[in-house]
Amino acid sequence: MTNRLMTAVAIGALLAAGSALAQERKTIAVSIPAADHGWTAGVVYHAEKAAEEVKAAFPGIDVVVKTSPTAPAQVSAIEDLAAGGNLDALVILPHSSEELTTPVQAIKEDGTFITVVDRGLTDPTIQDLYVAGDNIAVGQTTAEFLVDKLGGKGEVVVLRGIPTVIDDERIKGFEDGLKGSDIKILDIQYANWNRDDAFSLMQDYLAKYPKIDAVWANDDDMLLGVLEAIGQSSRTDIKYALGGNGMKEIIEKVMAGDAMTPIETPYPPSMIKTAIYMTAANLSGQVPIRGSVKLDAPLITKDNAQEYYFPDSPF
């Protein structure tokens, strides 16, 4: 596959110009947030992996990965990366939409191909390619699973993260997924996408509600705290405790056929890898890729878990 692509590239290059110019090395800059929690750590891991693999597969392409701890630092980073004036493509997962929009636009005006990942810019016309997961589907797929397994009725508690669009979309998807069933959401509270906060909140839910059929934590980090709290309580009424994102510890449970956590829904940090590969394809071969790519959040079960399992990733 790669070889055939390589041949195509080589032939294309020869036909197109026949000059040395066409074989000039092209550069993709990748700008992502620094690893400060599990998901961003996964993004860094997959970006570095993709850089290695793309460089090996396409000798004509160089990939530079740069992580930034804050939005202002990311602005400086992309300005530095573009300073040479010969940046062919920028793959960016913006810290914040507002702060990064203008700086990315400036780079775009120099003729750089712009790939935006996960969080959109405020002006979508800047991007040439947009790759993201589907937060609504993360909630909805989980809800549909519960409706199916609980036979359309039961009582669930929900742990949400930090007030953001991502969090709101997941909750909305979940509520939509439950519509039409007799499943009742007993309680929704914030637990900051933090294991310890989720542990405390779950203990409190258990104290408050004598019967809970299922728990949904809208992120896997929280799910780990939830499972610990349930384990300690020796309660037997809870049939399912589900998460979301695709953390490897949870995928391992799914692969092992865990009774309480038999499924998972992905919001995979590997989407950065998808974006880097597509961008490389655009630079290397004549592959039209402009547009939006929304990665679905299908149900991960024992059967397809392998596809989403990255044992070496920190997430």
Add this chain to the structure above:
Amino acid sequence: MTDATMGQVRPERRLSVNWVDLGPFLALAALMVVGFLINPDFLAINNLTNVVTRSAFVAIIAVGATFVIASGGLDLSVGSMAAFVAGVMILFMNALAPELGTSAIPLGMLVVVAAGALCGLANGAITTIGRIEPFIVTLGTMGIFRALITYMSDGGTIPIDRSLRDAYRPIYFGDVLGIPVPILVSLAVAGAGAFILYRTKFGRRCIAVGANEEVARYSGVSVARIRTLAFVIQGICVGLAAICYVPRLGTATPTTGVLWELQVITAVVIGGTALRGGRGHIWGTIAGAVILEFIANLMVLSDFVSEYLVAAVQGAIIIVAMLVQRLSK
């Protein structure tokens, strides 16, 4: 000579100690009554032990913070430090586990306390030798410790070795005569802290340094030494808290202990210790930590606060609790 001056102050201080120390406990009692009225499950023995056990980390760290704050310092790095030393502890135990088995656990405990003490020593030494405001020093080390745990874990998770997990779990989940181990640890730490602060020369000097640095210095007290030691005690307490924290989830992550420093400082102040120094109340601090955790618990158990407003109500309760104390004096 120092003791002579201190001795004169003491009788008067003792009287006021009892009154001010009572304040946080009255607040705690009031909170329990309100909690019970809102939801009778609040006083279920299971809920009470859960909540008090959860408050143990902040309580243990806050005992150390009482020394730092009473002596006129401030430590913002404790949350990050807890995450960092917990990471060091887990990596150390995991490295020893294949050879030593479960006896890696007590060694890990020694290492984590030593690591905490060293972190505290660093904070104290930079503050006193460098003559830099403790706020700035510990803001710096807060970032450093947080970055170190992130680096050690590649931004992900440092899990404890599976072979150690079950052996270590009882330190958080176990109990002695029905009292969970972390509660016993925090009581022991508070007992030791109260003894040091109220009954030893060092404790009295801590208060003296915080009350008036110049007077303490002219009385022959080494201000730098006292303040540095207070930071070391703080570090040791962070190490002890980590010992109880690690077995709960069996991991350390870059989000471990985020914002604990604010909870710790709040617990200390609710407990009656003056933020500007010169006064310290160990048992009040413990009550403060328990109050904070109960407020959070009550927010979940009650139904009439929107999830969006929880933080506002928590903030209001803390301010009201402080006002009640101030007025009752």
